[in-house]
């Protein structure tokens with residue numbers, strides 16, 4: 001049960017008692033998004049980041065979702081990827097495949113992984129090319145305000161430094177406006193070479209969910225959501241703002257503990273006792 005679900009200028013906050021509860025509610029949210037998109041468009045175009053997000057999606061492999069979700073309509077992309085072999089322990093694709101993709105009846109050709117035999121630059125440009133073909137056929141929707149892909153759902157994690165996908169604080173790629181998929185070779189976190197969706201793509205999605213749990217992120221989350229402290233480019237998560245879409249934050253109470261909305265609810269709870 002959500003401790004507090006409230007709408008802020010930074011999107012809807014859904015705060016849960018534990019990360020296990022986040023996993024339960026996230027599965028339900030993703031399944032519902034899929035149902036809506038398949039009904040409206042006939043497809044579900046979803047992009048995933050790496051990190052703890054993938055294990056928090058684990059309940060999708062279980063009943064009822066393994067049977068009720070229309071997996072054949074899913075088209076799955078990486079919102080960011082590390083430039084390593086697909087079977088490397090650092091590969092986001094490997095993580096997603098081992099924990100989720102191999103456990104549900106997806107159509108293998110609908111899973112768009114990067115070409116791991118190319119350089120970061122070539123892999124990014126090939127990935128964007130593939131995405132462009134799918135936007136042309138409207139398998140992936142298109143934004144009404146620019147020519148960007150309009151993903152039905154983009155799922156992001158957030159690092160303790162406020163990075164999302166492979167968009168790190170103060171990095172020049174935060175200013176990228178033309179490319180859909182770009183690359184970096186100087187990631188502050190290993191491995192250094194990565195491919196990432198750009199902010200225009202993230203912000204053109206119909207739905208963006210940022211999933212943050214655990215004790216290492218409450219301070220950063222406070223800066224990002226309560227809009228205090230340093231400017232945006234120091235906190236890429238604050239630049240996530242799907243203008244024509246919905247932004248939802250899935251948080252456990254550890255991650256949410258410094259949020260003004262969370263503290264208010266805690267205070268109200270105490271005064272009622």
Ligand SMILES: O=C(O)[C@H](O)[C@@H](O)[C@H](O)[C@H](O)COP(=O)(O)O
Pocket residue numbers: 049050051052053080081082092156157158159160163164165166
């Ligand atoms: O490839 C990556 O490094 C990820 O996509 C990255 O953006 C991740 O989502 C965050 O670092 C949060 O990761 P955690 O949830 O594991 O802290």
